[in-house]
Amino acid sequence: MxxxxxxxxxxxxxxxxxxxxxxxxxxxxxxxxxxxxxxxxxxxxxxxxxxxxxxxxxxxxxxxxxxxxxxxxxxxxxxxxxxxxxxxxxxxxxxxxxxxxxxxxxxxxxxxxxxxxxxxxxxxxxxxxxxxxxxxxxxxxxxxxxxxxxxxxxxxxxxxxxxxxxxGVFAWFTLNFLTGRLSFIEEDAEDRTAVALDLGGGSTQITFNQQVSSDGDEDSHHVSIFGREFQLYSHSYLGNGLIAARLSIASLLGEEDSTLLETHCLPHGVTIEDWKYAGKTFQVHPSEEASFEKCLEQANHFVENITTVKKIEKLNSFPIFAFSYFYDRGVQVGMVRTEPKTRGGWVQAKQFKIAAEQACNMKAEEVGEEHWKPWLCMDLTYIYSLLSTGYGISDEKNIHLTKKMRDxxxxxxxxxxxxxxxxxxxxxxxxxxxxxxxxxxxxxxxxxxxxxxxxxxxxxxxxx
The missing domain is CATH 3.30.420.40 (ATPase, nucleotide binding domain)
Incomplete structure (x- = not known):
């Protein structure tokens, strides 16, 4: 392309x-x-x-x-x-x-x-x-x-x-344009572009400039921007969005096509009634073994064995920016501030793991009425699994969570x-x-x- x-x-x-x-x-x-x-x-x-x-x-x-x-x-x-x-x-x-x-x-x-x-x-x-x-x-x-x-x-x-x-490609352009990383034009200029990680409801995208062409790789795309040539790696994983992953992970313990779901990824005493997704209405309950450790096992099984997400070790050498649900969940658990102007901030990948452990250990009375709070244990655990088990990003890697730049x-x-x-x-x-x-x-x-x-x-x- x-x-x-x-x-x-x-x-x-x-x-x-x-x-x-x-x-x-x-x-x-x-x-x-x-x-x-x-x-x-x-x-x-x-x-x-x-x-x-x-x-x-x-x-x-x-x-x-x-x-x-x-x-x-x-x-x-x-x-x-x-x-x-x-x-x-x-x-x-x-x-x-x-x-x-x-x-x-x-x-x-x-x-x-x-x-x-x-x-x-x-x-x-x-x-x-x-x-x-x-x-x-x-x-x-x-x-x-x-x-x-x-x-x-x-x-x-x-x-x-x-x-x-x-x-993926358009999101990568937006990110690198707004951060000024496309402001170099000379052919010998050092590449300062960043990795774009986008987590939507139904799919997730990863895009970065791999600098060299990979012949025959369907994820490699040639892009010309402002007179400069880029060889981008971009892949979209359908079904790996945050909401789609909820259904897949919550369905691992039950019968196929059942609308009564049991999962290790809800705090004890927390149930989700009448959750509507993909044209169906589900009832979701925690298992007796529900815990962060069991939830992480489920998330890793989903990422490694059910989806096609693959590790990209070189990601750890690039600056990484993550947005959409990556940012939303990070803000909701206090990993980054919403002000000034939802600019976000740098976090380490392992902070999603720490936040997931805390969410999975919440008591039922601590969950609150917000529609996303009962899902925090599963959402944060899945995000950590996607980053670490899926993409191969190290726990210490800094990731910039962002929503807006320049308004x-x-x-x-x-x-x-x-x-x-x-x-x-x-x-x-x-x-x-x-x-x-x-x-x-x-x-x-x-x-x-x-x-x-x-x-x-x-x-x-x-x-x-």
């Missing part, structure tokens, strides 16, 4: 900063004219990404703005509705209605004149991957009709199911938003170029943007 994140969408800001070019007015008038209808001294444009996850559907609305006086960072608006689209397997019209709530909110933010020029994608992840093809297709048909009716700019394949590989969420959405804008604007550039083959000014400027992308990004304060 090759993804090219060519920064053409930064064109307006570039023109605003290069008024001395004799041909700048000609280019300003021709390139992306739909987006230039805003006031000349404050170009702005939007991109909408809807992440249809297994537990909820989230709108990421990105606004990019540049004024003559200076640039501002992109702004991200978040809005979420629950449950996820996969919960509407028997009611696809209900899935469309949940998406309509998000679209209505977006319309209160996007200026009316920019609506038809705002590209949008809606991509479902593990939740819909776990449904049958007929169920998933029915949901997507209804949802696409709703998105089309919004008037936003919708491509032919803009509504669909995101592959686990794309989810933007670390997820695949920002990477997809950049790719979306890139594709949209590249089409306009190529159309203009085909009509103006003799324009040396145009070719000169496009070449400049391509080879000096980092300078433009620094100008926009997108990279620190």
């Amino acid at each position: 090759e993804i090219r994140l060519f920064p053409i969408f930064l064109w307006i800001a570039f023109v605003a900063s290069n008024q001395e070019h004799d041909g700048s007015e000609e280019i300003r008038d021709e390139l992306s004219p739909e987006l230039a209808i805003e006031e000349a001294n404050e170009p702005r444009f939007f991109a909408a990404v809807i992440d249809a996850g297994s537990t909820g559907t989230r709108l990421h609305l990105f606004e990019f703005r540049h004024a003559v006086e200076g640039a501002t960072e992109p702004f991200e608006l978040l809005r979420e509705v629950k449950p996820g689209l996969s919960s509407f397997a028997d009611n696809p019209a209900g899935a469309a209605s949940s998406v309509e709530i998000l679209l209505s909110h977006a319309m209160t933010v996007i200026p009316k004149r920019l609506v038809p020029h705002t590209p949008i994608i809606l991509q479902a992840t593990a939740g819909l991957r776990l449904l049958s093809k007929e169920e998933a297709d029915s949901i997507l048909v209804h949802v696409k009709q709703t998105v089309e009716a919004s008037g936003l700019l919708l491509g032919d394949e803009a509504v669909g199911i995101l592959s686990g590989r794309e989810e 933007m969420e670390v997820s695949w959405a920002l990477g997809a938003g950049f790719h979306l804008l890139n594709s949209y604007h590249k089409e306009h550039f190529e159309n203009f170029k085909s009509r103006n083959n003799s324009s040396n000014i145009f070719n000169e400027v496009v070449s400049y943007i391509s080879t000096k992308a980092t300078n433009v990004l620094v100008f926009l304060n997108l990279i620190s």
Whole structure:
């Protein structure tokens, strides 16, 4: 797979900063004219990404703005509705209605004149991957009709199911972009990129720059970003998300397809009634032998013998950032602080083990009413097992748990938003170029943007 994140969408800001070019007015008038209808001294444009996850559907609305006086960072608006689209397997019209709530909110933010020029994608992840093809297709048909009716700019394949590989690569881009680790361009520059670990409800992804090509390896992907080539390793494990793993681990002691589950991973005296997942309702009870040690045995058995997660010893030599449920559970047990601005912090892998032991030893009266608290023993034990037994990360390895950076969420959405804008604007550039083959000014400027992308990004304060 090759993804090219060519920064053409930064064109307006570039023109605003290069008024001395004799041909700048000609280019300003021709390139992306739909987006230039805003006031000349404050170009702005939007991109909408809807992440249809297994537990909820989230709108990421990105606004990019540049004024003559200076640039501002992109702004991200978040809005979420629950449950996820996969919960509407028997009611696809209900899935469309949940998406309509998000679209209505977006319309209160996007200026009316920019609506038809705002590209949008809606991509479902593990939740819909776990449904049958007929169920998933029915949901997507209804949802696409709703998105089309919004008037936003919708491509032919803009509504669909995101592959686990794309989810991993886009999340890796988002992480390394927001941390400034993509700010080097020279071919001999030292690689400072980090490993991205994403733990969703239905699947988990691991992505990092392995620097050398692995011929024949289906997990190896060539990516071109800002003029630099990367050889990424990216793998998505469907069924290894936190919520999916709950069901698999809790089912190890009982009969197949039973909705009455017994597990070593609940504190004594704690039961979970009417837990709904994958279209079924379960009752979950602790076993007589319930303890952290027995729970870890179950989690390790699941990771080692039932799933295909494999060790990657070289991970211990890379900086590692983990987000989504990795961050959520870490925050909930006090491993990192939520302030300032949910930036998270560094922890050692073994801290998940320590927190799991404490959670498994909780008394029933200590559990509380929060919906996630009864699951803490299992969740934390599974996370530790995934990191250590699964990926081979040492107990002492430092991992940065994070949720937001620069007020933007670390997820695949920002990477997809950049790719979306890139594709949209590249089409306009190529159309203009085909009509103006003799324009040396145009070719000169496009070449400049391509080879000096980092300078433009620094100008926009997108990279620190």
